[in-house]
Amino acid sequence: MPILGTVASQFSGKSFSSFESIQTVNITSNTATITFSSIPATYTHLQVRFIGRSSNVSAGTDNLQIRLNSDTGSNYAEHYLAGDGNNTVSASAQSSITNLVLRECLSRNGNSASIFSTGVIDFLDYTSTNKNKTMRALFGHDRNGAGYLALGSGLYFATPAAITSISFTVQSSNNFVQYSQFALYGIKGA
Amino acid sequence: MSDTPTKIVVDCSTGETQIIPLTAEEITQRETDAAAYATAQAEREEAEAATAALKASARTKLIAGTPLTEAEAAVLVI
Numbered sequence: 001m002p003i004l005g006t007v008a009s010q011f012s013g014k015s016f017s018s019f020e021s022i023q024t025v026n027i028t029s030n031t032a033t034i035t036f037s038s039i040p041a042t043y044t045h046l047q048v049r050f051i052g053r054s055s056n057v058s059a060g061t062d063n064l065q066i067r068l069n070s071d072t073g074s075n076y077a078e079h080y081l082a083g084d085g086n087n088t089v090s091a092s093a094q095s096s097i098t099n100l101v102l103r104e105c106l107s108r109n110g111n112s113a114s115i116f117s118t119g120v121i122d123f124l125d126y127t128s129t130n131k132n133k134t135m136r137a138l139f140g141h142d143r144n145g146a147g148y149l150a151l152g153s154g155l156y157f158a159t160p161a162a163i164t165s166i167s168f169t170v171q172s173s174n175n176f177v178q179y180s181q182f183a184l185y186g187i188k189g190a
Numbered sequence: 191m192s193d194t195p196t197k198i199v200v201d202c203s204t205g206e207t208q209i210i211p212l213t214a215e216e217i218t219q220r221e222t223d224a225a226a227y228a229t230a231q232a233e234r235e236e237a238e239a240a241t242a243a244l245k246a247s248a249r250t251k252l253i254a255g256t257p258l259t260e261a262e263a264a265v266l267v268i
Contacts, residue, residue: 023200025207032195032212032220038203063227072219092234098226167197173224175195184202 017188019047024183030055030175035167036184039126043186046123046163050182051116052106055175059110061117061141063171066100068123068133068156068163075158076100082140082150089148099171100135100154106170107141109177116180117141126163132156133163195220241265 020043025034039046054062074096080103082090092103107117119139125131133156140149156163168182194211201207212220248262258266 023202023205025198025200027198030195031198031209033197033216035197035199036202037199038201040202065223065227090238094230099223169220169223171223171227173220184200 020186020188022184022186024181027176027178027180029178032175033167033169034176034182035165037165039164039166040186041127041162043188044125045187046126047185047187048121048166048182049185051118052180053116053177054106054108054170054172055177056108056172057110058108060108061104062106062108062174064102064105065169065171066102066135067167068100069161069165070167071158072098073158074098075156077155077157079153080150082148084148100156101171102137102139102152104150105139107143111143115141115143123163123166129160129162131160
């Protein structure tokens with residue numbers, strides 16, 4: 001039986017990470033759209049982790065709009081369910097829409113200062129050329145007495161082509177504000 | 191100072207990050223998206239208000255012991 005240290009030395013210099021940072025965008029001034037382009041096809045799944053806030057001066061929330069491969073056609077669908085800790089506060093589903101959307105996702109500048117929303121979005125089997133692409137997301141925000149947690153899912157069915165770019169926009173025509181952050185990760189393995 | 195909205199584009203193959211003003215076409219798309227959002231939001235709020243009104247009416251009738259309409263019963267019984 002090999003000595004443990006001997007076994008360990010055989011893997012020296014090799015990466016065992018199955019979760020790797022691809023790129024991170026830190027917003028320093030109002031920005032309308034964030035795009036990750038030329039996404040490498042070397043992973044099995046993609047994950048985006050974000051912290052975001054909209055420049056909208058009214059209180060409340062804005063939708064986070066997502067487009068894949070710059071496609072603006074009616075090639076997307078979405079489901080959404082939100083709860084505030086006591087009740088289901090909102091639910092919806094839409095078919096044949098022009099983007100993926102995370103409803104009521106982004107805290108606004110009209111809310112208390114410095115309150116951001118956060119979320120995790122998965123794009124599964126993004127390099128497959130045989131399957132339409134699916135997305136799942138968990139997101140929410142807390143406004144110290146208001147706010148909620150939501151689940152979102154989405155389908156992109158234009159073609160089964162691989163995802164090579166992902167764009168994020170505030171759907172109400174506002175901007176992402178300073179200190180918003182979008183980080184793209186690649187997940188290896190099945 | 192320009193008021194043209196900007197986008198950040200990260201080329202994941204090179205790591206290059208660019209801050210680029212939106213094109214006229216992208217600004218038009220952004221306005222189209224915002225208009226669609228406003229329409230969908232208004233429709234959703236209208237539907238939610240109608241459901242809330244049906245529930246309130248159904249509760250009132252249940253307490254009073256009066257018959258519910260089919261629509262009122264539908265919002266209470268899944």
